[in-house]
Amino acid sequence: MAPVLRVDDLSVSMTSRTGELVPVLENLSFTVDKGRTIALVGESGCGKSMTALAIMRLLPDGFVITGGRVLLDDEDVLTARPRRLRALRGNAMSMVFQEPMTALNPLYSVGDQIAEVLRYHRRLGRADAAEQAVGFLKAVQIPAAEQRAQAYPHQLSGGMRQRVMIAMALACRPKLLIADEPTTALDVTVQAQIFDLLAQLQDETETAIVLITHDLGAVAELADDVAVLYAGRCIETGPAQQLVDRPRHPYTSGLLACVPHLSVGTARPEQWVDLGEIPGMVPSLGARGPDCAFLARCANAGAICRSRPQPPLHDITAGHAVSCWRVAEIAA
Amino acid sequence: MIVQDSMWPVAGSPYLLDVNDLVVHFRTGRQRPWSKPSFVHAVDGVSFRVRRGTTFGIVGESGSGKSTTAQAILRLVPVTSGQIVFRGEDVMPLTGEPLRQVRRHLQIVFQDPFSALDPRRRAGDQVREPLDLLQIGTPSERDARVLQLLAEVGLPPEAADLFPHQFSGGQRQRLCIARALAPEPELIVCDEAVSALDVAIQAQILNLLKKLQRERGLTYIFISHDLGVIQHFCDEIAVMYLGKIAEQAPASVLFTEPRHPYTWSLVAAAVPPGPLRDELKARYLVKGDPPSPVDPPPGCRFAQRCPFAVDRCREESPYLDAIGAEHFVACHRKDEIPPPEFAVSQG
Numbered sequence: 001m002a003p004v005l006r007v008d009d010l011s012v013s014m015t016s017r018t019g020e021l022v023p024v025l026e027n028l029s030f031t032v033d034k035g036r037t038i039a040l041v042g043e044s045g046c047g048k049s050m051t052a053l054a055i056m057r058l059l060p061d062g063f064v065i066t067g068g069r070v071l072l073d074d075e076d077v078l079t080a081r082p083r084r085l086r087a088l089r090g091n092a093m094s095m096v097f098q099e100p101m102t103a104l105n106p107l108y109s110v111g112d113q114i115a116e117v118l119r120y121h122r123r124l125g126r127a128d129a130a131e132q133a134v135g136f137l138k139a140v141q142i143p144a145a146e147q148r149a150q151a152y153p154h155q156l157s158g159g160m161r162q163r164v165m166i167a168m169a170l171a172c173r174p175k176l177l178i179a180d181e182p183t184t185a186l187d188v189t190v191q192a193q194i195f196d197l198l199a200q201l202q203d204e205t206e207t208a209i210v211l212i213t214h215d216l217g218a219v220a221e222l223a224d225d226v227a228v229l230y231a232g233r234c235i236e237t238g239p240a241q242q243l244v245d246r247p248r249h250p251y252t253s254g255l256l257a258c259v260p261h262l263s264v265g266t267a268r269p270e271q272w273v274d275l276g277e278i279p280g281m282v283p284s285l286g287a288r289g290p291d292c293a294f295l296a297r298c299a300n301a302g303a304i305c306r307s308r309p310q311p312p313l314h315d316i317t318a319g320h321a322v323s324c325w326r327v328a329e330i331a332a
Numbered sequence: 333m334i335v336q337d338s339m340w341p342v343a344g345s346p347y348l349l350d351v352n353d354l355v356v357h358f359r360t361g362r363q364r365p366w367s368k369p370s371f372v373h374a375v376d377g378v379s380f381r382v383r384r385g386t387t388f389g390i391v392g393e394s395g396s397g398k399s400t401t402a403q404a405i406l407r408l409v410p411v412t413s414g415q416i417v418f419r420g421e422d423v424m425p426l427t428g429e430p431l432r433q434v435r436r437h438l439q440i441v442f443q444d445p446f447s448a449l450d451p452r453r454r455a456g457d458q459v460r461e462p463l464d465l466l467q468i469g470t471p472s473e474r475d476a477r478v479l480q481l482l483a484e485v486g487l488p489p490e491a492a493d494l495f496p497h498q499f500s501g502g503q504r505q506r507l508c509i510a511r512a513l514a515p516e517p518e519l520i521v522c523d524e525a526v527s528a529l530d531v532a533i534q535a536q537i538l539n540l541l542k543k544l545q546r547e548r549g550l551t552y553i554f555i556s557h558d559l560g561v562i563q564h565f566c567d568e569i570a571v572m573y574l575g576k577i578a579e580q581a582p583a584s585v586l587f588t589e590p591r592h593p594y595t596w597s598l599v600a601a602a603v604p605p606g607p608l609r610d611e612l613k614a615r616y617l618v619k620g621d622p623p624s625p626v627d628p629p630p631g632c633r634f635a636q637r638c639p640f641a642v643d644r645c646r647e648e649s650p651y652l653d654a655i656g657a658e659h660f661v662a663c664h665r666k667d668e669i670p671p672p673e674f675a676v677s678q679g
Contacts, residue, residue, distance in 0.1 A: 043530040143620070157621040158394075187393035188557055192601035192617055214531055221605035258535035260564035262602045264587045265674025272542050275535040275564070281500055 002074055003031035004175045004208035005055070005093075010068035012047075012054050012232075014285060021066065022286045024050050025232045028068070030225075032176070035206040039223035039240065041216045041255070045282045047232040048212045052178045055210070056095055057085055073175060091121040093176040094169040099185050100161035104153040110164045111137070111149025117171045136167040140197060159190035166197065173205050180212045195222055216255045220244045225319075228252050231283055231293035234313060238320030248322045250300045250330065254278040292325070300330050345420070348519055348551050349382040349405070354414035356400050360626060370626050374400040376575035378414075379652075382519070382568075387545070387552040389566030389583070391559060391598070393622050397575040398555045402521045405553065406440055407431060419518070436466050439512035443524035445504035449496040455507050456482075456492025462514040481510040485540060502533035509540065513548075521553045526561065538565060559602035563587055568658070571595050574625050574633035577652055581659040589671055591661045594618075594634050596672055612672060632664065640669050 010028045013021040025047045032038045040048045053059045055070050057077060070077040072093055080088065097103040105113060114136055115129035124132065130149070137145035140163040153161055162182060169177055179198065183191035199222055202209060211223055219226055220240050227237040228251065236249040247253040257276025280297045290309035295301050304325045313321040324330070356375040363370065375397040382388040390398040403409045405416055407423065416423050423434050439462075442448040449458060456478050463474045479489050485506040496504060505525065512520050522541065526534040538561065544550055556562050562569055563583055570580040571594060579592035590596055593616070600612035618637040632638070635645040644664050652662040 043532055141619075159621045187622065188559065188601045189393065189597055189618060190621055192613060193619065196613075216531075217604055221609070255531060258532050260535075260538075260560040261604045262560040262563055262587070262599065264599055264603060264608075266588070272546075272564075274539045274542070277535050277539055278532040279536075281502060281533065 001033070003033045004073060005032045005210070006069070006071040007031070007051075007055065008069040008071070010051070010054060010070060011066045012050055012059065013064055013066045015062045015064065016286065021064070023066075023232060023288065024063065024285060025054065028227075028229075028232075028234055030227050030234070030237065032208040032210060032225075034175070034208055035202065036225070037202065037209040037211055037223045038225045038227060039211045039213055039219040040227050040229055041213055041219060042229035043214060043255075043282050045231075045284070046229040048214075048229055049180055050232075051229070052095065052180050052210065052212055055176075055178060056089060056093065058095075087121070090117050090169075090174075091172045092174055093178065094172070094174045095178040095180065096162070096165045096169050096182045098181040100158065100165045101153060103165060104161060106153050109150050109152055110156065110161075111151075114149075114164070114168045114171055117168055121172050132171075133167075136171055137164070139170075139201070140164070140167045141193075142167075158186050159193065162186060162190075162194055163197070166194070166201070170201055170205060170207065174207060176210070177207045178210045178212070181214070182211075184214075198222065215259065216244065216252070217259050217261055228255070231288050233293060233310065233323065235294065235323045236321070237313065238317075242317075242320055248316060248320070248327050248330075249294075249324050250298050251278070251294050254297075292323075300326055302326055302329075346383050347381045348384045348419065349553075350415075350417040351381070351401075351405065352379050352415040352417070354378045354401065354404055354416065355412040356397070356404050356409060357412045373575045373625050373628055375404060376628075378570075378572070378575070378577055380570055380577065380580060382551060382553060384518075384551055385545070385549045386567040387554050387565055389562045389569040390553065390555045390572055391557065391562045391569060392572035393557060395574065395622050395625050396572040397625070398572050399523050401572070402440065402523045402553060402555055405521060406435065406438055408440075432466070436462075436515045437518045438521075439515065439517040439519070440521040440523060441505070441508050441512050441525040444528050445501060445508050446496075448508050449504060451496050453495075454492065455487075455494050455496065455499070458496075459492070459507065459510045459514055462511060466515050468515060477514070481513055484513065484544070485510045486536075500533075501529055502536060505529060505533075505537055506540070509537075509544070513544065516548075517550075519551045519553065521555070523555045524557070525554075527556060527558065534561075541565075559598055571598065574622065574628060576633055576662065577660070578634060578663075579659075579661050580652070581656075585656065585659050588674070591655060591659070591666050591671055592634075592663050593638050593640050593669070597637075599672075608674070616672060632662070640665055 007028060007030050010025060012025040014024050016022050030038055040051060042048050054065055065078055111130060111133045114133035118124045118129040118132055134145050134149050137149055142148050142160060142163055183194050213219055223240040226240045226243045227234050230251050236252045247256055260275055278297050283293060292305050292310040295305055311323050311325055313323045315321045354375055355377055358372040358374055360370045360372055378401055392398045400409060404411050426434060459481055460474050460478045478492055482491055487506055526537050554566055566583050568582050569586050571578045573594050578594045590599060596616035597618045600616040603609040603612055620637055623636055631646040631648055632650050635641040650662045650664045652660045655661050
């Protein structure tokens with residue numbers, strides 16, 4: 001069975017003020033099967049959101065796709081004409097953004113905004129679309145859905161708005177859903193509810209999900225696979241649980257070590273233990289050479305890392321690939 | 333409302349700050365022109381004490397009043413009623429110069445380092461500003477002090493001549509910390525100070541704050557919605573919900589034997605993925621969003637979402653009762669509902 005989404009060697013560049021092309025994403029490849037979830041993880045500036053926008057062909061001005069293919073059910077999205085793109089977006093592939101307040105139109109009721117998707121793609125009449133919109137609000141567990149459909153975005157809480165966004169994104173049963181940090185702007189108890197909702201809807205619709213997040217610890221719950229991005233390159237990819245339990249790239253283990261995870265039932269050590277730290281920060285665009293992008297921050301860097309360009313991803317076990325010269329020497 | 337015996341912190345007392353029955357209400361618009369105005373009950377009778385040299389954490393969701401509490405302590409919002417005793421002195425009646433002198437020992441670091449710095453002034457000038465305003469040292473001493481502060485927060489001396497937009501988010505937060513340190517405060521309020529930062533940068537800033545605390549004996553009030561960060565960083569923790577403290581305990585107690593259903597829900601949402609998380613979520617994670625703090629109903633604030641609520645909870649507001657050494661819970665049914673078992677599935 002062909003994967004729902006196949007991203008092949010995708011490269012994106014930004015046109016600088018002097019007209020040069022500055023690489024933003026370099027040779028990114030991954031696939032997502034029906035009903036599966038891949039998480040793209042990394043710090044800000046690593047190219048997670050740019051990947052999402054490139055797949056949706058929504059890149060801002062000044063950003064160009066310089067190579068690669070994005071196949072949605074074997075159809076190349078990158079060469080699709082505008083009319084075809086409009087037919088795909090919101091229908092075959094859709095997106096949930098980080099901040100639901102800015103992604104919803106404040107001037108239309110949320111019911112109308114969900115109905116719009118159905119009217120455009122499914123050619124439903126006004127009454128049918130409105131009725132179905134209420135059904136979708138129920139599906140995302142919004143209480144009193146009939147009344148809420150009449151509400152405007154400002155009348156809803158952040159969690160409700162994000163539910164509306166999810167309802168809208170899933171209204172046409174897309175093959176692919178891209179969720180760009182869908183819970184970052186929400187309260188913790190609401191975050192857990194939204195993740196549960198996404199997982200439950202995915203069970204019902206078999207939608208493939210690309211989940212973008214900065215919290216590597218949290219992905220094990222929802223994602224099947226993980227791709228860790230650093231400075232526009234994928235540096236480690238593999239099954240989510242394996243990657244969280246046995247990270248092999250120093251950046252991945254660094255990301256895991258620097259998040260203080262809640263531990264319950266056991267007493268915390270009396271003395272403060274410094275959190276694992278990754279010194280420095282992500283190199284800025286244009287400051288990235290052919291060397292390993294993580295070199296300057298890496299505690300394990302050796303002579304081999306300085307003398308050669310960044311290695312390509314190579315498999316260490318089936319499906320688990322790492323881009324690191326010293327992966328064999330650094331104990332797992 | 334107050335269960336702690338109100339011992340006034342005096343010199344030599346272990347307590348640096350004593351907040352007593354703090355109430356902050358904001359007036360909002362009226363439902364109709366002739367109806368009574370509504371009030372946001374941002375903080376509704378909050379009392380706690382902070383020991384010298386320790387970190388007091390406040391955790392809660394948006395609208396729980398944790399930031400308003402912080403701002404009220406610095407007198408940055410009008411306080412409706414209550415008492416704030418800092419270094420043995422009631423700061424509530426203070427205005428003007430005496431208040432400014434108190435704030436010298438009481439500084440704050442905000443969540444968003446982008447809006448907390450003036451984009452048009454050089455970093456060094458902004459770190460120096462508290463020294464200028466409070467007339468600390470001679471002008472040349474202040475220059476030297478700025479460089480020393482920058483070094484302490486891990487910034488190079490050249491940083492003094494740069495503008496905020498030339499720094500990354502983490503560096504800007506370091507600048508904000510340097511500015512807060514400038515007048516040598518005893519207490520620093522960190523209002524979601526690491527929430528806007530990337531995880532790797534967050535760890536750097538937390539380690540920096542801890543280092544500064546060790547070196548200078550600083551006291552922190554640390555506000556966050558992230559239970560993992562709170563657990564690692566704080567000595568004592570208050571869980572706030574809709575303007576009230578639901579539970580308060582030392583960190584080691586709160587996460588081994590929490591007693592309030594809201595704490596259980598927060599814990600269920602924050603435990604790392606695994607069988608324990610699934611079990612806790614199924615039993616304790618509450619549904620829906622926190623209700624609006626405008627004109628809240630009588631009774632326990634959490635009753636609407638609480639899976640264990642009975643009629644009494646909806647009618648009568650529970651007191652924050654002591655149930656153990658420094659462990660306080662505001663729940664009518666604290667003795668009836670068994671707390672969650674963490675140990676069984678831990679392995």
